[in-house]
Amino acid sequence: MAGDKLPSEAQLMKHYEVARMTARQAIQELRSEGRVVAEQGRGVFVSQPVQVRRLASERFARRHREAGLAAFGVEAEKTGFTPRVDQLEVSTASPPDEIRDRLRLGDGGDVVVRSRRYLADGQPVETAVSYVPASIAAGSPIVADDTGPGGIYARLEELGHELDHFTEEVSARMPTADERRRLQLTDGVPVMVVLRTAYDTTGRPVEVCDTLKAAPAYVLEYDIPAR
CATH class of the missing domain: 3.40.1410.10 (Chorismate lyase-like)
Incomplete structure (x- = not known):
């Protein structure tokens, strides 16, 4: 949901059984689509778009x-x-x-x-x-x-x-x-x-x-x- 924090790279790696680079690329893809935003020192969060x-x-x-x-x-x-x-x-x-x-x-x-x-x-x-x-x-x-x-x-x-x-x-x-x-x-x-x-x-x-x-x-x- 909007505002939720994404799991960390380590958590994604463990849950989906993927390499760190795969988890990192997935997060980057979400960022490039504007679906998530990264906040320095806090993590990555689901975007809250205004419609x-x-x-x-x-x-x-x-x-x-x-x-x-x-x-x-x-x-x-x-x-x-x-x-x-x-x-x-x-x-x-x-x-x-x-x-x-x-x-x-x-x-x-x-x-x-x-x-x-x-x-x-x-x-x-x-x-x-x-x-x-x-x-x-x-x-x-x-x-x-x-x-x-x-x-x-x-x-x-x-x-x-x-x-x-x-x-x-x-x-x-x-x-x-x-x-x-x-x-x-x-x-x-x-x-x-x-x-x-x-x-x-x-x-x-x-x-x-x-x-x-x-x-x-x-x-x-x-x-x-x-x-």
């Missing part, structure tokens, strides 16, 4: 923003974990070419960049970087550390950009060394990448968000009409 159910079909519903909830808060309320955000950085910069193209900024125009890490019950589960055209965000609460109730999307609508729809691209890969460190992942654990673009009712893209999710921590849930 965040990402309600993709409703997490951006206007009723949640009007209730003062951002998307991660919606998931916390539904799933029952305690949400927290740290490693927050806000800056204004020239965006990468891919982001510039998605925001249709042409050759000019800076963006407000909001980078942060999300934790569920104290465990890092996701990093996210939002890019909002500076022509929209400058001088607004979007450039503040705390954007206020409802998050970025509530502020965009207050600025006159009523949201119409979102597009998302989902892929998976292995993390870089820095990504593995920030999400506290063991070797061999993959991440999911969700690249989202938000559009207002005029069809203008008003935000791009690049999120990186620890794969074992998430279930992606979709409600797709059959019509």
Whole structure:
């Protein structure tokens, strides 16, 4: 069970009648899959993964923003974990070419960049970087550390950009060394990448968000009409 301590190498060798190297390799395999974690001086323990159910079909519903909830808060309320955000950085910069193209900024125009890490019950589960055209965000609460109730999307609508729809691209890969460190992942654990673009009712893209999710921590849930 989660939190239980694994038997020592010697105990595994005796119980399964295997060599020390076999027992050691078995533990390493479990570590690489993220199923167990080693604690210095204490031993190896069964991981306690947080399961965040990402309600993709409703997490951006206007009723949640009007209730003062951002998307991660919606998931916390539904799933029952305690949400927290740290490693927050806000800056204004020239965006990468891919982001510039998605925001249709042409050759000019800076963006407000909001980078942060999300934790569920104290465990890092996701990093996210939002890019909002500076022509929209400058001088607004979007450039503040705390954007206020409802998050970025509530502020965009207050600025006159009523949201119409979102597009998302989902892929998976292995993390870089820095990504593995920030999400506290063991070797061999993959991440999911969700690249989202938000559009207002005029069809203008008003935000791009690049999120990186620890794969074992998430279930992606979709409600797709059959019509």
